[in-house]
Amino acid sequence: MPVFITDKHLKAEASTKTYSDGGPKGQKGFVLRATPKGAFTFYYQYLNKKTGKRDWEKIGDNLEWSTARARAEAGRLAGLVSLDKDIREVRAQQCTEQRAMGTSFRRVHDDYIAYCSELVDRKWGRVPRKETWANIQSALKRPLEWWGDKVVSEITPMDVKKLYDSVVAEGYPAQANNMRGQIGTLFNWAMHEERQYVAKNPVVKQLEDDKVLEKADIEDGRVMDIEELRRFWFGLDDPDCPGSRLSKLALKLSLVTLLRTGECVKIERELVGPSHVTIPLKHVKSRKAKKARPVVQPLNSLARDILGEVFSIGKADRDYAFPGARTRRAKPMSQQSLGQLMSRTTEHANGYMGICEYLCLEDVTPHDLRRTGATILSELGYTDAEIGRVMTHKTADDDAAPVTRERYIVSKRVLTMKPVIDRRVDMLNHLDMVLREELGLPVAQALAVPLKRLAA
Structure with a gap:
């Protein structure tokens, strides 16, 4: 029985069903065929005067044709049939013209x-x-x-x-x-x-x-345990370990500063200070935020040692701490090259061994160095907000966004023994330092060991 075909008929059926368009607004010969697999195809059914048989002309499927547009096309085809036109020849000619005029x-x-x-x-x-x-x-x-x-x-x-x-x-x-x-x-x-x-x-x-x-x-993230961390750190010092010394130092620097490797490789010589390094806004991941600004990251002693070795290699007056190789020396090393250096294996097309294969580490990526560092900070007792600040997670309104725990803090122990951290010690030490500096007091002296009470 004919029905007025609407989008409600575009549903999978237990068996193949064919709907013929009817009703006061329907188009005679307009047909929808629905299959159990959820395929819906529009057709125009008409009497071919040359053969005397009923023919089916495919209009198209619902992914390209809406129901209303397919019904309108069926009406156009009905007009061609009434004019004794061969609709297949007409449509083929139109397709050829459209292809000739179409954009590739x-x-x-x-x-x-x-x-x-x-x-x-x-x-x-x-x-x-x-x-x-x-x-x-x-x-x-x-x-x-x-x-x-x-x-x-x-x-x-x-x-x-x-x-x-x-x-x-x-x-x-x-x-x-x-x-x-x-x-x-x-x-x-x-x-x-x-x-x-x-x-x-x-x-x-x-x-x-x-x-x-x-x-x-x-897997939400890879974090190295302390044994893997030792193997990674000292393995990079092995002269036979794949990669240039600068590439391996870039990976170490990312671990100790928690900067992204894409930021580490773009460190400019003139922006390295004695206690911090500045990453220009053009290299900062959050630079499109309204209040984005350059990243100023403190340098701990390990980071200072690494950068000291970096500038002892090659030309000390170069623009970037980690210059590119060969024709890219005027540009920084690419972040992708560090990922490839870690992940490649002798089974790949080029046959070169990578760092992970050489050190027998399973699927460690450069970004996993940040995850490992963030997990260590979490074990030390620092809050997500504090870790987010160190990892330079910027937002449009706040100074730093809290670290995304599901992405960076992995439920895996890194340290063999969890240190007991009392934030009051850091705060009072800081207060002590400021008061001594502002009041001109002498530098703190070590507390004398009290004498044992004499026996009575």
Whole structure:
């Protein structure tokens, strides 16, 4: 029995069902077919006068056609039939014309990369609109290879899924998820009213069963225990350990300062002081916050020792503490190179051994050094807010955001014995120092050992 087809009919059925459009507002010949797997396809059914048989012309599926738009298309096809037109020939001709006039994915890709890399004025300088545009371009490399000359409006959710599955099948779920997200962002940009390359984004929300779990989804963070920490620290001093001495010192510096490795490698020589180091706003992760400012990080004795060795290697008057290699010497070392140095194995294509493989450490990343340091501070009794301040977690309104415990504080003991910390000792020592300095009192002397009482 004919029914007026609406979106409520777009639901999975126990068996394949076919709905014919009816009612006062219905379109004769407009048909919806629903399958148990949740596929919904619109058709136009008509009498072919040449063959005398009933033919089915596929309009499209619900991912590309709304119910109202599909009904309107069925009405247009009915008009062609009334004029004795061959609707299949007409539609094929229209498709050819649209393809000839359509914009290719390559054109949209090139325009998008040009938009991302265009220099704009920010409060930290004149920089590309998206400073990671080179990473975006790299993530879109395979889509460009697959769809370069394809009309961008013809790319479907199934095309995206096939591409996504091909990267997952190679064992790279993280790259697949990143690529999928970048494709979605590109299509959102292309849909903007100023461009209107496409009318719909083919990157749809994934079903839970289709999602690929990454290690990050299973394990919240890696923290080294004290034995692993010793192996890491002294292993980096081994001359046979992979990597340059500067690269290994950059990893050590991240551990003792809790700075991100991306901040460590961009330390400028002129901004290193005797007791602190300044990271310019252009290198700070939170620089887009309203009250963002350069990071001024205190240097403990280990950090001072490390930086002292750093500037004893190579040219002491260089711009960056950790210059890039070969043709990048005028630029800082790349953060990605440190991650690759730790994770690569002899099983990879290049066959080079990495630090983790050499030191027999399982899956330690540069960012895990921050997690290890944060966990140690937590064991020492410091609050999440204090740890967040040291880790330079900035917010728009506050001086620092509390550390995200689920991400950084891992429930794993690092220290073999938990020290007893009394915050009052630090506070009173600080008060003592200030009073002596302001009042001109002599430096504190060690307390004399009291004499034992003589026996009566």
